[in-house]
Amino acid sequence: MNKLTYSLSALLALAFAALPLQAKANTGVLVFGGTGQLGAEIVMDLRDAGEDVTVFVRPTSDRSQLEPLGVSFVTGDVLTEADVEAALKAGPFRVVVDALARDGDTKPDFYIDSMRYISKWAQVTGVSQVILHGSVGAGLSRPVYPDERWDVMGPTITAKDYGERHLMESGAPYTIIRNLVLLPAEIKESGVAAITTDQSKRGVVTRDGLARLTIVCLDNPSCINEIYHAYDEEVEPPGRYKQIMEEFKKASN
Secondary structure, three states, X not given: OOHHHHHHHHHHHHHHHHHHHHHHHOOEEXXXXXXXXXXXXXXXXXXXOOOOEEEEEOOOOOOOOOHHHOOEEEEOOOOOHHHHHHHHHOOOEEEEEEOOOOOOOOOOHHHHHHHHHHHHHHHHOOOOEEEEEEEEOEHHHHHHOOHHHHHHHHHHHHHHHHHHHHHHXXXXXXXXXXXXXXXXXXXXXXXXXXXXOOOOXXXXXXXXXXXXXXXXXXXXXXXXXXXXXXXXXXXXXXHHHHHHHHHHHHHHO
């Protein structure tokens, strides 16, 4: 290859490489649940990847961890459809990430209604991908969840299952990443956290691992309209988390 040909090829390569970046410059990522422990990890990774990030927050949400990152905020109640509609229309957004979580005393319908509104307005506004963080036990993975723990978690997981259905039926392109046991924020991934379409797979995973896997699936055509289970086989769960995993293993035998 002579110098002239190389120069022209290099210029063409740079021009084509710039096209996705130009497209990204006009769109951003909207994150629900971004002030939570998982959501904050996802927002940090998105910003590290150069993404323009907007976080949907409640008026009372603590933004102190995210403000230094240079993110934008939209304020509202995710259970008020008009607020979700306004947030999506404030874009344009090409990707929506749902990392919402609520304490156990919150009504499980939270996961149904929030995803009903998010998926509806994501589809209406032309979002190209909704990434939902869900729970093992939903959908076809119900058989791998032991009955002993279902008595406690069943209502919440059932609600998350309905939320998944709303998303899948909305027409918005989706990626669902389920986790079984999410470890405390201070525990970091081994570097080999992974996702699989095998809905019988279960294991522990860290928050930073889930965040990294979210970035792996961002704008990734192979992740569109897929359901994954996340796990990290190299992380040793501490204390009660190890006991929980032992309960799951016994239930499967």
